[in-house]
Amino acid sequence: MSSLQGRTLAQGVTLAPLSEDVEEWGGAREHDELFELNFGPHHPATHGVLRLIVTLQGEVVVEVKPIIGYVHTGIEKTAEDKSYWKVIPVLERMDYLSYYFNAMAFCSATERLLELEVPERAQYLRVIHLELNRIMSHLVWLGTSALDLGAISIFWYCFREREAILDLFEMSSGQRMHTRYFQVGGVIEDIPRGFERKLRQFLKVMPARADQYADILNANEIVLQRLRGTCPLSAERLLALGVSGPLLRAAGVPWDLRKATPYSSYERFDFKIPVGTAGDNYDRYAVRHAEIYESVKIIEQALDGLPEGPHITPDRKVSLPPRHELATSMEALIHHFKLVTEGFRVPAGEAYVPIESPRGELACFVRSDGSSKPARVHMRDPSFVNLQALSEMVRGSYIADMIATVAMLDPVLGGIDR
Amino acid sequence: MAEAQLPVSVWSPGEDVVEVRRAPAPGAARSFTRAFLETLRGLKTTFARVIEGPVTIQYPEEKVPVYPRFRGRHRLHRFEESGLEKCVGCSLCAAACPADCIRVVAAENTPEHRVSAGERYAAVYEINLSRCIFCGYCEVACPFDAITMGHDYELSDYDRSDLIFTKEMLLAEPLERTPLRREDE
Numbered sequence: 281m282s283s284l285q286g287r288t289l290a291q292g293v294t295l296a297p298l299s300e301d302v303e304e305w306g307g308a309r310e311h312d313e314l315f316e317l318n319f320g321p322h323h324p325a326t327h328g329v330l331r332l333i334v335t336l337q338g339e340v341v342v343e344v345k346p347i348i349g350y351v352h353t354g355i356e357k358t359a360e361d362k363s364y365w366k367v368i369p370v371l372e373r374m375d376y377l378s379y380y381f382n383a384m385a386f387c388s389a390t391e392r393l394l395e396l397e398v399p400e401r402a403q404y405l406r407v408i409h410l411e412l413n414r415i416m417s418h419l420v421w422l423g424t425s426a427l428d429l430g431a432i433s434i435f436w437y438c439f440r441e442r443e444a445i446l447d448l449f450e451m452s453s454g455q456r457m458h459t460r461y462f463q464v465g466g467v468i469e470d471i472p473r474g475f476e477r478k479l480r481q482f483l484k485v486m487p488a489r490a491d492q493y494a495d496i497l498n499a500n501e502i503v504l505q506r507l508r509g510t511c512p513l514s515a516e517r518l519l520a521l522g523v524s525g526p527l528l529r530a531a532g533v534p535w536d537l538r539k540a541t542p543y544s545s546y547e548r549f550d551f552k553i554p555v556g557t558a559g560d561n562y563d564r565y566a567v568r569h570a571e572i573y574e575s576v577k578i579i580e581q582a583l584d585g586l587p588e589g590p591h592i593t594p595d596r597k598v599s600l601p602p603r604h605e606l607a608t609s610m611e612a613l614i615h616h617f618k619l620v621t622e623g624f625r626v627p628a629g630e631a632y633v634p635i636e637s638p639r640g641e642l643a644c645f646v647r648s649d650g651s652s653k654p655a656r657v658h659m660r661d662p663s664f665v666n667l668q669a670l671s672e673m674v675r676g677s678y679i680a681d682m683i684a685t686v687a688m689l690d691p692v693l694g695g696i697d698r
Numbered sequence: 699m700a701e702a703q704l705p706v707s708v709w710s711p712g713e714d715v716v717e718v719r720r721a722p723a724p725g726a727a728r729s730f731t732r733a734f735l736e737t738l739r740g741l742k743t744t745f746a747r748v749i750e751g752p753v754t755i756q757y758p759e760e761k762v763p764v765y766p767r768f769r770g771r772h773r774l775h776r777f778e779e780s781g782l783e784k785c786v787g788c789s790l791c792a793a794a795c796p797a798d799c800i801r802v803v804a805a806e807n808t809p810e811h812r813v814s815a816g817e818r819y820a821a822v823y824e825i826n827l828s829r830c831i832f833c834g835y836c837e838v839a840c841p842f843d844a845i846t847m848g849h850d851y852e853l854s855d856y857d858r859s860d861l862i863f864t865k866e867m868l869l870a871e872p873l874e875r876t877p878l879r880r881e882d883e
Contacts, residue, residue, distance in 0.1 A: 366835070450764070504724075553716070566718035
């Protein structure tokens with residue numbers, strides 16, 4: 281049996297040398313034996329139905345193998361059977377914490393195939409909702425992660441603010457999750473009266489709330505013990521593993537697709553990319569926490585500069601005609617029937633559009649064969665790619681640190697399994 | 699420092715990078731005072747929330763009002779004056795449904811038996827709410843405003859077959875009204 285005895289492990293954990301009298305007990309050496317632990321799939325600390333086969337030596341993780349596929353729903357295959365606009369509500373359900381991002385990636389890819397221009401107002405409305413969604417996703421992550429570290433009040437605080445965001449989503453789109461608000465060519469409806477006032481109230485409150493989370497967590501001794509210096513991974517390894525998003529930025533690589541390849545008018549907003557230095561769990565926490573403030577800044581700018589104009593492309597071959605035209609215009613009615621029954625046809629070709637989701641590079645690949653249904657839809661989900669770094673991060677550290685690392689990894693199993 | 703770590707430095711965000719606050723370094727004496735002071739700061743933060751009052755809503759006694767755009771259980775509608783059904787059985791809602799949960803079988807109106815305002819009416823109109831994903835595409839698709847998303851959200855039942863809503867159930871007024879917000883509330 282392989283032994284890690286006496287070796288100083290990556291995390292600075294040195295195993296105590298065995299005393300000789302252990303053998304007198306007749307058993308195997310207490311800490312020499314490898315122990316295989318089945319962790320999950322139903323465990324509150326796995327953030328979904330993730331199963332981890334953990335090989336332990338004493339309390340130290342020797343190897344960890346993630347087993348996935350428990351919530352595989354075949355959404356990519358389902359999408360091939362549906363016309364483009366019907367794919368959107370289905371696709372949103374993959375990564376269930378970043379539904380606006382899923383829709384955005386798919387709509388952008390389809391728009392690229394159609395060579396469709398999205399009106400400016402729609403772009404700004406998209407940015408507002410994307411960034412609200414990012415804050416919401418980070419709040420769920422922060423709340424549940426803090427719960428893993430033993431802090432329960434943060435969970436309530438985060439979900440209180442999340443509630444405010446979900447109220448805003450309900451106000452503008454009619455649903456709190458899986459809103460199908462984004463459509464190919466724009467957004468389905470303009471924001472209602474009173475939305476701006478309510479959003480501004482929220483934007484005023486949110487930074488103060490984020491300050492409160494920081495007051496509780498930033499220098500708390502338990503949080504420091506659990507996060508500081510635990511399970512770091514170098515930028516080189518993270519890049520080699522294809523990791524993106526806050527995990528990569530925590531290791532010091534300022535890679536953010538909103539800046540690197542701006543989409544949906546992101547180049548017009550002034551915001552910073554928070555990066556870490558050590559790439560440990562504390563930096564992963566700090567980067568996401570700092571991103572909440574940046575998102576608030578972006579929403580404020582988008583709301584101030586919200587241009588007037590149509591909220592969806594006026595191209596009648598793609599977007600549904602306005603409802604009042606259905607009663608008066610025969611042409612509108614024909615377009616309406618055609619779009620609802622068959623959907624719009626998309627020229628043959630392929631498109632791959634990456635966007636920056638709360639977890640990293642979320643990209644949608646769409647191949648069209650010229651019909652009204654996509655021939656292939658594939659999502660590059662950041663949680664899936666990021667998960668493969670878990671094993672390298674936690675090897676040689678305590679099992680308690682593995683819990684913290686899974687929390688800081690922020691995997692969403694709906695996105696991983698699809 | 700940050701850019702030096704990039705193996706492939708093709709793109710740099712320049713000024714737009716901000717380094718996050720590092721965790722305070724461990725140290726025996728400082729750690730002790732910090733542990734004490736930071737715990738107090740955390741307690742101050744939590745106790746300060748007491749004056750804000752509870753945010754808990756006593757559901758189900760107290761219900762959260764929904765917004766006008768909220769998409770709850772579907773409703774079918776009639777014309778107020780004539781009492782005729784608005785639905786003409788065109789099946790556009792069924793065509794638009796991504797979850798394939800709507801079933802429509804149309805029949806002809808006759809002078810003796812007039813159900814809807816159009817030529818045809820829906821003889822069978824069923825929505826399987828256990829499949830429905832509440833995307834609201836049926837409402838968007840309907841050219842006659844015959845089907846709309848209502849505001850009811852308490853839909854659980856003991857039997858799956860009870861979740862298949864028939865035309866009569868969808869036409870009926872809901873037993874209990876869900877409180878509704880004004881648009882700008």
